[in-house]
Amino acid sequence: MTEKVGPKSFPSPIGESVPRIDALPKVTGEAKFTDDIQFGADLLYGRIVRSPHPHARIKRLDVSKALALPGVKAVVTGEDCKDRFGLYLKDRYTFCKERVRYVGDPVAGVVATSENLAEEASRLVEVEYEVLEPVLDPVAGVQKDSPLLHPQLKDYTVASFIYPKHGTNISNHFKLRKGDVEKAWSECSVIVEREYRVPHVQHTPIEPHITVAKQDRSGQITLWASSQSPFAQRDLIAASLGMSPRDVRVISPFVGGGFGSKAGVSMEALAVIMAQKVPGHPVKVRLTREEEFYCAFVRQGLVAKIKVGADAHGKLVAMKTEYYWDAGAYTEYGVNITRAAGYSCTGPYDVPNVWTDSYCVYTNHPVGGPMRGFGMPEIHWGIEQTMDQLAEELGMDKLEFRLKNCLREGSITATGSAIHPIGVAECAAKAAEAIDWGEKESSSAPHKLRGKGLAIMWKAPAMPPNAGSSALIRFNEDATVSVGIGGQELGQGAHTIAAQIAAASLGVPMDWIRISGPIDTQYSPYEWQTVASRITWSMGNAIIDAAKDARRQIFDLVAQQWEETPADLDIRDGQVISYKSERSEPLENLVVYGLPKEDDSGWRGGPIIGRGSFMPDYVSALDPETGQGPRAVVHFTAGCQAVDLEVDTETGKIELLRVVSAFDVGKAINPDQVRAQMEGGVVQGASTTLLEQLRLDEGFPINASFTDYRIASTMDMPGENISIIVEVPQDDGPWGARGIGEHSMVPTAPAIANALADAAGLRILDLPLSAERVFNALREKEGMP
Amino acid sequence: MATHKISLTVNGVLEQAEVPSNMVLLTLLRERLGLTGAKNGCAAGECGACTVIMDGEPVNSCLVLAVEADGSEIVTVEGLSSESGLDPLQEAMIEVSGTQCGFCTPGVLISARAFLDRTPSPSEDEIKEALRGNLCRCTGYVRIVESVKIAAKGG
Numbered sequence: 001m002t003e004k005v006g007p008k009s010f011p012s013p014i015g016e017s018v019p020r021i022d023a024l025p026k027v028t029g030e031a032k033f034t035d036d037i038q039f040g041a042d043l044l045y046g047r048i049v050r051s052p053h054p055h056a057r058i059k060r061l062d063v064s065k066a067l068a069l070p071g072v073k074a075v076v077t078g079e080d081c082k083d084r085f086g087l088y089l090k091d092r093y094t095f096c097k098e099r100v101r102y103v104g105d106p107v108a109g110v111v112a113t114s115e116n117l118a119e120e121a122s123r124l125v126e127v128e129y130e131v132l133e134p135v136l137d138p139v140a141g142v143q144k145d146s147p148l149l150h151p152q153l154k155d156y157t158v159a160s161f162i163y164p165k166h167g168t169n170i171s172n173h174f175k176l177r178k179g180d181v182e183k184a185w186s187e188c189s190v191i192v193e194r195e196y197r198v199p200h201v202q203h204t205p206i207e208p209h210i211t212v213a214k215q216d217r218s219g220q221i222t223l224w225a226s227s228q229s230p231f232a233q234r235d236l237i238a239a240s241l242g243m244s245p246r247d248v249r250v251i252s253p254f255v256g257g258g259f260g261s262k263a264g265v266s267m268e269a270l271a272v273i274m275a276q277k278v279p280g281h282p283v284k285v286r287l288t289r290e291e292e293f294y295c296a297f298v299r300q301g302l303v304a305k306i307k308v309g310a311d312a313h314g315k316l317v318a319m320k321t322e323y324y325w326d327a328g329a330y331t332e333y334g335v336n337i338t339r340a341a342g343y344s345c346t347g348p349y350d351v352p353n354v355w356t357d358s359y360c361v362y363t364n365h366p367v368g369g370p371m372r373g374f375g376m377p378e379i380h381w382g383i384e385q386t387m388d389q390l391a392e393e394l395g396m397d398k399l400e401f402r403l404k405n406c407l408r409e410g411s412i413t414a415t416g417s418a419i420h421p422i423g424v425a426e427c428a429a430k431a432a433e434a435i436d437w438g439e440k441e442s443s444s445a446p447h448k449l450r451g452k453g454l455a456i457m458w459k460a461p462a463m464p465p466n467a468g469s470s471a472l473i474r475f476n477e478d479a480t481v482s483v484g485i486g487g488q489e490l491g492q493g494a495h496t497i498a499a500q501i502a503a504a505s506l507g508v509p510m511d512w513i514r515i516s517g518p519i520d521t522q523y524s525p526y527e528w529q530t531v532a533s534r535i536t537w538s539m540g541n542a543i544i545d546a547a548k549d550a551r552r553q554i555f556d557l558v559a560q561q562w563e564e565t566p567a568d569l570d571i572r573d574g575q576v577i578s579y580k581s582e583r584s585e586p587l588e589n590l591v592v593y594g595l596p597k598e599d600d601s602g603w604r605g606g607p608i609i610g611r612g613s614f615m616p617d618y619v620s621a622l623d624p625e626t627g628q629g630p631r632a633v634v635h636f637t638a639g640c641q642a643v644d645l646e647v648d649t650e651t652g653k654i655e656l657l658r659v660v661s662a663f664d665v666g667k668a669i670n671p672d673q674v675r676a677q678m679e680g681g682v683v684q685g686a687s688t689t690l691l692e693q694l695r696l697d698e699g700f701p702i703n704a705s706f707t708d709y710r711i712a713s714t715m716d717m718p719g720e721n722i723s724i725i726v727e728v729p730q731d732d733g734p735w736g737a738r739g740i741g742e743h744s745m746v747p748t749a750p751a752i753a754n755a756l757a758d759a760a761g762l763r764i765l766d767l768p769l770s771a772e773r774v775f776n777a778l779r780e781k782e783g784m785p
Numbered sequence: 786m787a788t789h790k791i792s793l794t795v796n797g798v799l800e801q802a803e804v805p806s807n808m809v810l811l812t813l814l815r816e817r818l819g820l821t822g823a824k825n826g827c828a829a830g831e832c833g834a835c836t837v838i839m840d841g842e843p844v845n846s847c848l849v850l851a852v853e854a855d856g857s858e859i860v861t862v863e864g865l866s867s868e869s870g871l872d873p874l875q876e877a878m879i880e881v882s883g884t885q886c887g888f889c890t891p892g893v894l895i896s897a898r899a900f901l902d903r904t905p906s907p908s909e910d911e912i913k914e915a916l917r918g919n920l921c922r923c924t925g926y927v928r929i930v931e932s933v934k935i936a937a938k939g940g
Contacts, residue, residue: 019879026887027875029822029862033888036821116807206826206834206922207888256824256888257922289827491886491923676882676928683925706831706920714913714926721927 013500013510014735017672020496021515022254022489032253032518034210034226039282043212044073046274046285047118048267049108049125050295051100054136054364054699055147056129058098058107066110066124074111074277075125081273085240086332087232087264089164089171090157091150092367094240094269100129101149101329102366103700104295109274111283134364134699138324139303141169141361149329149362159464162335163624171327172335172360174342176627178414179353184318188309190393196382197766198302200326200694203371204711207256208292213271214282220247221272224282227252227519228263228488229529234521236265237272245521248272253518258490259684260370261297263531264333293704297369298694300334301326304382308351314394316405318353321345323379327360327368334368335360340462341375343415343622343632347383348424348458350411356627364699370531372684376459376746381767384455384750388757398754399432402456407638415622415632423664423728427640428456430724431662435642447650450657451759454642455747460633461532461739465619469535469542470525472516473502473550473610475591479574480512483546486527487539488519492741493673494535500669501540501734505547507571508587525611533637533739536669540734541614550610557605558585561595616732635730637738639663641682641747643755652775654690654756656718661744664726667736671725674740678723681744687712689749693768791855795820796864804851811835811846813854814861822862822891826920833919836892837861843899845918862891865898873936874898883932885923893919897933907937 025031063075078097084090095106108125112118135141135149146169150156154166164171185191212224221243227233230250238248255262271285287295305322323341327334342358391401406424413419432438435452443450461467472484483502489495499513516524527539555566558576568580577584589595594605622629644658661678668674691710695703703709729736749767757763762777792801795818802817811828814820814837823846826834830845837846838860865872874897877883884890893916900907900915907915912933913926921929 020882020884022887023879023882023884026884026890027862027871027878027894028866029820029891031887032821033824035825036815038819204920204922205886205888206832206920207824207886208826254887256826257886259922286825289829289831491884493882493885672882676885676924679927680885680923680925683927684922705829706827707829711920711922712925713918713920714916714930717913717926717930721925 012504014504014669015671017670018496018500018510020493021499022495033207033256034212034224034253035286037224037253039212042281044111044113044278044281044283045115045118046271046283047110047122048106048270048285049110049122049127051103051105051107053100053129053131054103055132055134056100057132058096058100058127059130060128061108062126063108065126066121069121069124071113071117072110072121073113074274076109076273076277077107082242083240084156085236085265085269087236088159088162088335089332091171091332092330094273102364104291104366105329106270109270111274111278135169136363136699138301138326138361138363141363142324142359149364161339161621169362170359171331171362172338174339174358174627175625176342176345176354176356176414177625178416178628181318181320181353181355184353185309187311188317189312190390191307191309192386192389192393193307194382194386194765196304196306196385198378198381199767200298200301200365200696201688201692202293202298202694202709203259203261204292205257205259205261208287208289209262209267209296210286211268211271212282212284213275215275215279217279220249221275222249222251223268223272224251225268226255226262227268228255228258228490228531230519230521231486231526232529233265233268237269240269249520249522251518251520252488255488255490259372260374260531263370263529266296266369289706290704293694293709294366294701297371298328298366299371300328300337300368302378304379306382306386308386308390310390310394314396314401314404316349316351319346319351320355323358325360325368326363326365328363328365330367331360331362333370336462337370337375341379343627344376344458344460345379346414347380348407348456348638349405350407351414354414365696372742373459373746374462374532374742376457377685377688377749380455380457380746381749384747385753385763385765388453388754389763399428399437399454402428406456416628417631420635420731421728422636422638423726424456424458424638426726427638427662427664428454430726431640431642431660434660434722434724435644435658437642441644443646448646448648449759450646451755452642452644453751453754453758454640455751455754456638456640457743457747458636458638459743459746460636461534463528463532463534466615467528467534468613468615469527469538470613471539471542471546472525473506473546475608477592479508479587479591480514481506481508482514482516483543484516484523484525485539485543486519486524487535488530490530492677493670494530496673497536497669498539498543501543502547505544506550508574512574533741533743537730537733537738538614540737542612544734545612545614546610547612549612550608553608554591557590557595560604635738637664637740637743639743639747641751643751645752645755645759647756647759647774649778652771652778654752654769654774656686658720658722659718660722660724662724662726663740663743664728665740666730666733666738667727668725669735669737674725675723677740678744679721682721682748683712683717685745685748686718686752687716689752689767690769789852791852793854793856794858796860806852808851809847810849810851810854813851814846820861820863824888824891826888833896834889834892836895836919838895838899841899843896860895862894865894872898873939874932877932877935881928881931881935883924883928889919889921893921893929901933901937905937909934
């Protein structure tokens with residue numbers, strides 16, 4: 001249906017910074033998170049026995065002493081697990097069978113009447129290991145003589161677009177071949193070749209992972225979980241148990257931060273296996289903060305080899321990249337990060353000749369998984385520093401170099417398709433302007449050096465081609481609306497945006513809308529996962545579709561009643577109106593009870609329920625040998641960050657004075673929430689740049705606490721954190737919108753590194769830019785020992 | 786394990802409980818008194834999500850034994866608002882979106898309240914210093930600091 005232009009009798013909430021609908025319960029303490037749900041006296045507690053070795057064979061496992069402890073109700077092991085599970089590659093058991101592959105790999109689960117008792121009993125589980133040689137580096141892991149972590153790789157079920165190399169540690173090899181790279185080097189007048197390293201980092205949502213699972217007597221399993229993916233969890237867990245998704249119900253109240261770590265299945269299945277042993281009892285498994293650091297997903301490590309060449313005019317000619325992903329013990333989700341990195345390998349640049357190999361490598365490290373940016377912060381670390389160095393060697397201004405080479409509408413991407421309208425150049429220009437690009441600022445003290453840098457980025461939602469969304473719109477008796485969705489509120493504002501979209505697409509006031517929650521797979525309509533910055537766009541489209549369906553039903557009813565045609569009717573401010581007869585009728589008079597027929601012979605209509613769905617139908621497969629295809633992804637969101645910083649030469653500490661973000665969101669449904677995503681992304685990005693690294697010493701995590709693994713606090717805020725919204729509409733986005741959740745931490749690290757290079761003439765190729773590393777590099781540069 | 790009879794005032798209400806020696810105040814609040822506003826984020830005094838006011842001072846309730854709270858006066862996030870309305874900090878948080886996922890929010894609000902009670906007209910640096918023990922992974926702190934500024938002005 002085409003939206004008609006009518007009298008603007010009420011303000012549309014689209015493009016308005018309406019307050020978050022979840023703010024009130026969150027500031028009063030009313031908002032319920034999973035751990036806040038009370039389960040009464042039947043509640044039992046689960047504790048996981050984990051591998052103390054990076055790589056070992058289980059020689060003997062004896063649970064008898066643990067079971068004998070009074071108050072212990074059950075102990076589960078790998079023997080209780082049926083099938084392997086995984087999102088894109090089914091490579092893991094819930095509890096290990098025979099072999100452990102990282103420090104923290106679950107070996108057994110103890111169920112007891114209290115958390116303390118479960119902890120005590122877990123220490124009574126006896127496990128004898130035969131220690132095996134570990135793989136601790138992804139480049140070493142691909143060598144022929146490397147120990148093999150998954151000898152049965154060839155038997156694992158895998159998605160059609162993932163390419164495991166049997167008999168190796170490579171669980172996905174994404175290849176991209178465009179043009180003729182080897183020939184193109186001769187056309188280059190400047191070539192820069194570098195190797196970059198990105199360590200593992202942790203998402204550290206402030207709410208640790210938690211799941212309560214219960215099996216009832218009918219066999220149905222219910223999970224209360226802090227989850228980005230209630231539906232994917234139901235599907236994957238059911239499959240691993242040989243059950244129907246019908247019989248696995250996931251209820252997910254508010255989520256205390258996810259950033260990817262609560263997507264897919266990480267620890268939720270553990271609670272299910274335990275609950276199956278004690279039917280009727282809910283079993284709570286809550287990760288400790290220590291477990292949170294290395295037993296939940298971590299961001300994968302990366303070794304990136306990048307070679308880029310440009311001609312004498314500063315035009316990019318060729319690019320060759322090799323990515324070795326330190327993907328950890330299981331790569332069921334990580335294989336797709338490898339793929340996303342492969343098809344996004346050029347960054348937002350127009351490069352005619354491209355050669356890329358992106359390898360997902362099994363290592364005896366924590367399980368790599370999705371984290372805000374899904375590979376993009378990691379690859380842009382190298383791409384954007386290389387581009388800066390290339391501009392330097394060309395003697396070009398770094399902004400000018402980017403404006404000359406960035407993608408513009410119609411440019412051909414690395415996968416061979418024409419890019420949609422995209423505001424890369426506009427974002428770069430606006431960010432540069434706001435940071436006073438080109439102006440040298442003075443430092444605040446003689447021992448401090450000041451400099452500016454910028455980085456541009458792109459990122460597409462990485463997901464299967466057919467990831468779907470759905471929505472339900474149900475009118476209440478007074479025409480207020482309950483909107484059913486399956487997308488989760490993680491803090492990103494998804495439910496506020498859903499309410500805005502529902503109100504605007506129905507034609508009712510915003511305060512008539514209530515989002516039905518908590519998300520419950522038994523009642524909520526299907527949503528693939530709340531990941532990939534896809535919810536505003538995909539779920540938003542499903543809500544619009546549901547609203548159209550509800551409006552169609554209403555118009556059919558009223559047209560019949562008024563003897564008019566539906567095309568002349570509209571809904572404005574909660575009233576059905578006719579542009580032809582100028583009649584109007586409040587929705588509350590008809591959306592549940594229908595309307596009385598004129599001749600008193602009865603009623604017509606009835607409760608209005610709108611159903612809607614959305615699934616992209618245009619994402620094509622890519623050629624396995626060349627990575628080329630008509631359309632690799634749904635769209636890219638692009639942007640730029642510019643940084644103005646000082647580095648203290650006496651301590652190596654970097655202080656961010658100003659950070660400017662400019663992102664092309666297509667259309668800001670709620671500008672304030674868009675800015676909030678940019679601000680938060682800057683600080684998470686800066687935190688991972690300056691402070692964070694999960695230290696793995698021979699595979700053993702050694703800094704698994706907030707004391708030893710520091711994340712940004714208020715003391716680490718940039719002096720100014722400025723956000724600029726750019727709006728180049730997306731053709732199939734709600735009012736032109738596309739996602740922004742992840743993007744704002746993608747260019748932060750290279751923008752800071754580029755500013756450091758400007759300030760101190762120092763190029764550091766490994767993250768993090770800790771004070772210690774910067775201090776040592778400064779001394780080395782000065783020729784000091 | 787030995788148990789102890791304690792009494793304490795929580796959000797103005799006198800509560801009595803018999804608690805084991807090793808129970809922390811956070812557990813008492815959440816699991817005995819049903820006040821789930823204070824959150825368990827690390828159980829080690831590192832994240833600040835469990836902050837409550839104890840006799841006027843912000844404390845990590847995961848590090849305070851319940852028996853230590855005997856005779857004390859506790860304020861949790863549930864006690865910030867009253868029948869007459871929300872605390873100005875809560876109002877400001879709603880106004881400028883100082884909350885995103887909301888898990889750190891109760892602790893932030895409590896730390897900020899204890900701070901503003903002592904320092905009614907703080908500088909921005911003082912606000913940052915007062916909240917350094919409350920970790921937030923969503924907001925980048927921009928709107929949290931802004932909320933405290935607004936509440937200080939209005940209060």
